[in-house]
Amino acid sequence: xxxxxxxxxxxxxxxxxxxxxxxxxxxxxxxxxxxxxxxxxxxxxxxxxxxxxxxxxxxxxxxxxxxxxxxxxxxxxxxxxxxxxxxxxxxxxxxxxxxxxxxxxxxxxxxxxxxxxxxxxxxxxxxxxxxxxxxxxxxxxxxxxxxxxxxxxxxxxxxx
Numbered sequence: 001x002x003x004x005x006x007x008x009x010x011x012x013x014x015x016x017x018x019x020x021x022x023x024x025x026x027x028x029x030x031x032x033x034x035x036x037x038x039x040x041x042x043x044x045x046x047x048x049x050x051x052x053x054x055x056x057x058x059x060x061x062x063x064x065x066x067x068x069x070x071x072x073x074x075x076x077x078x079x080x081x082x083x084x085x086x087x088x089x090x091x092x093x094x095x096x097x098x099x100x101x102x103x104x105x106x107x108x109x110x111x112x113x114x115x116x117x118x119x120x121x122x123x124x125x126x127x128x129x130x131x132x133x134x135x136x137x138x139x140x141x142x143x144x145x146x147x148x149x150x151x152x153x154x155x156x157x158x159x160x
Contacts, residue, residue, distance in 0.1 A: 035121045037114055044069070048077060049086060050111050052103035057090070059098055066155075086110060 033043065044067065051066055052058070058066070064074040078101055081087040086107030092098040126134060 032118065035118045037117045039110070039113070041110070041114075044077065045081065046111065046114060048074070048081065049103055049107045052087060052101060053108045053111055057100035057102040059092065059100060063101055081107065 048063065048067055051063065055066070060074055060078060061071065063069075063078070064071045067074060069077070078087060078089075082089065086104055088102050088104055089099040090102055092100050126137075129137075
């Protein structure tokens with residue numbers, strides 16, 4: 001696999017090529033989301049469950065905004081997930097007229113199981129990397145996590 005590298009797109013002289021970064025993330029993301037899993041669920045379903053599991057309960061309007069879905073679309077999805085026992089609606093303690101969507105333990109396990117399955121497929125591939133490559137990935141994880149946090153803060157999707 002060849003990556004496009006641009007000498008002019010290095011960030012402030014630190015050697016980080018933004019074009020290569022974005023290309024690599026896109027290639028890795030496509031590879032990662034297609035790893036074999038036992039339970040086939042749509043990406044949107046998994047994303048909603050993870051949003052609720054990691055971000056906490058939210059109103060439907062906020063969930064639609066975070067997931068970049070229409071209000072009717074997220075309502076239909078939440079109805080299905082509720083029927084499947086993966087989410088539940090509870091009254092909003094701050095506003096008795098509103099409800100918050102909560103992930104259930106079963107919904108949380110869907111994401112946990114998916115990550116465990118993907119880890120099983122990644123492990124032998126990671127073992128083929130050199131120790132320097134594994135160390136480089138390990139050292140990049142805090143920065144990648146921070147990048148996600150910054151993006152969520154900028155989009156207003158971090159729960160306060």
